[in-house]
Amino acid sequence: xxxxxxxxxxxxxxxxxxxxxxxxxxxxxxxxxxxxxxxxxxxxxxxxxxxxxxxxxxxxxxxxxxxxxxxxxxxxxxxxxxxxxxxxxxxxxxxxxxxxxxxxxxxxxxxxxxxxxxxxxxxxxxxxxxxxxxxxxxxxxxxxxxxxxxxxxxxxxxxxxxxxxxxxxxxxxxxxxxxxxxxxxxxxxxxxxxxxxxxxxxxxxxxxxxxxxxxxxxxxxxxxxxxxxxxxxxxxxxxxxxxxxxxxxxxxxxxxxxxxxxxxxxxxxxxxxxxxxxxxxxxxxxxxxxxxxxxxxxxxxxxxxxxxxxxxxxxxxxxxxxxxxxxxxxxxxxxxxxxxxxxxxxxxxxxxxxxxxxxxxxxxxxxxxxxxxxxxxxxxxxxxxxxxxxxxxxxxxxxx
Numbered sequence: 001x002x003x004x005x006x007x008x009x010x011x012x013x014x015x016x017x018x019x020x021x022x023x024x025x026x027x028x029x030x031x032x033x034x035x036x037x038x039x040x041x042x043x044x045x046x047x048x049x050x051x052x053x054x055x056x057x058x059x060x061x062x063x064x065x066x067x068x069x070x071x072x073x074x075x076x077x078x079x080x081x082x083x084x085x086x087x088x089x090x091x092x093x094x095x096x097x098x099x100x101x102x103x104x105x106x107x108x109x110x111x112x113x114x115x116x117x118x119x120x121x122x123x124x125x126x127x128x129x130x131x132x133x134x135x136x137x138x139x140x141x142x143x144x145x146x147x148x149x150x151x152x153x154x155x156x157x158x159x160x161x162x163x164x165x166x167x168x169x170x171x172x173x174x175x176x177x178x179x180x181x182x183x184x185x186x187x188x189x190x191x192x193x194x195x196x197x198x199x200x201x202x203x204x205x206x207x208x209x210x211x212x213x214x215x216x217x218x219x220x221x222x223x224x225x226x227x228x229x230x231x232x233x234x235x236x237x238x239x240x241x242x243x244x245x246x247x248x249x250x251x252x253x254x255x256x257x258x259x260x261x262x263x264x265x266x267x268x269x270x271x272x273x274x275x276x277x278x279x280x281x282x283x284x285x286x287x288x289x290x291x292x293x294x295x296x297x298x299x300x301x302x303x304x305x306x307x308x309x310x311x312x313x314x315x316x317x318x319x320x321x322x323x324x325x326x327x328x329x330x331x332x333x334x335x336x337x338x339x340x341x342x343x344x345x346x347x348x349x350x351x352x353x354x355x356x357x358x359x360x361x362x363x364x365x366x367x368x369x370x371x372x373x374x375x376x377x378x379x380x381x382x383x384x385x386x387x388x389x390x391x392x393x394x395x396x397x398x399x400x
Contacts, residue, residue: 034399035389036348039329041372041382044362047274048264048321050300052255053231054314055218057248059203060211060241061085068095069199069242075208076309079201079245086199086209086242094195101188108181115174205245208313213238220248223288228256228297246312252288253302255319262290262298264323271302272322278310282322326362328369329380335388336368339395345380346387348399353387355395356380 063069063086070087073079089095201207213236231254253273257265265271270286285302292298300321304311335345336358344357358380360368373379380386387393 034387036385036387039331039380039384039386042330043327045322046324048261048323050255050257050319052253053218053316055252055254056246057220058215058244058246060215060239061243061245063199063240063242071209073207076312077207079207081201081204083201084198085201085207088197090195094192097188097192101185104181104185111178199242201245203245203247205247206307206312207243207245209243211239211241211244212315214315215244223252223301226254226299228299231256250303250305255300257298257300259292259296259298262292265290274320275317276320277318278314326369328361329372330367331370331386332367332388335386346393347384348387351399353393353397353399
């Protein structure tokens with residue numbers, strides 16, 4: 001009797017069906033596993049992002065002729081009237097002579113300090129402590145990312161090291177070197193003196209090098225007339241000069257918002273803001289003006305008297321305005337369920353699922369914040385294990 005060819009085919013089909021069924025059951029069981037997250041209390045800020053301009057009471061610092069300039073003060077530094085701000089050079093040779101004189105003066109300062117240490121009779125223990133302190137200053141500046149401060153600390157360190165091994169017999173050598181450096185400095189100064197000119201501050205205030213063209217366009221006098229349209233159509237006006245001085249002790253920021261965003265900020269006398277491209281610190285600013293227009297936009301003008309170099313040198317910047325701050329238990333949105341017409345979440349405690357009704361004070365697409373109950377028995381509480389994945393959940397159901 002011949003064996004039917006269908007038998008192996010039917011057997012293979014049956015085994016395949018069984019394998020598919022088992023795979024389906026395994027996958028279904030895996031996807032139906034209970035997953036939980038702890039309900040943690042957090043504070044979040046509802047921020048309104050915007051973009052606008054810094055406005056200051058400024059005067060320009062006119063510049064003379066010259067191919068290059070050496071600034072003598074830092075951006076944002078407070079200067080006095082008639083204080084020297086920069087040196088202009090007629091050519092590269094003059095600039096090189098100026099740089100040479102500056103280097104020689106640094107060497108002279110180090111040598112003079114070392115000479116004073118030798119002649120004053122400072123003992124080696126005191127000298128070692130001073131060297132150690134200056135090493136800490138240099139490494140501290142580098143660790144803080146403030147490389148611009150290192151040169152001064154390093155010069156002081158050089159001065160101390162130079163005098164560490166010196167003795168009374170080295171006094172004459174010091175004096176000869178000092179006299180030689182003084183001659184070289186005088187010669188270098190004579191070389192650049194006729195080819196350079198100084199720029200002085202026309203008034204007291206905070207100096208910023210360079211001009212952006214908005215110094216005469218965005219003025220304090222224009223604050224009350226600014227509109228969204230005028231900010232959109234601003235054009236810079238380039239003018240000659242080496243920089244500007246902020247003469248007032250207040251500065252302003254103007255931004256365009258939507259009417260909906262402006263409505264969130266009504267009746268506020270001050271706002272907390274961030275300038276994310278400048279600093280991670282939050283700044284409180286006074287609301288000088290908030291006005292909506294028929295085109296659905298609004299103008300916001302903020303005011304501050306806190307002077308910081310980064311803010312004084314900025315012009316066009318992004319801003320994050322804090323519209324509100326909310327504190328609550330952070331719960332993923334996918335954990336939210338409805339039972340008997342009431343919204344809530346299931347929490348897992350000792351293998352038993354229980355339903356806890358919740359409300360929320362703030363929500364996003366991915367999570368919401370719920371008030372923390374006085375106790376775990378009264379509602380959602382800190383560190384409750386909220387079920388974010390699970391099927392066929394029910395109140396007081398034992399979870400296998």
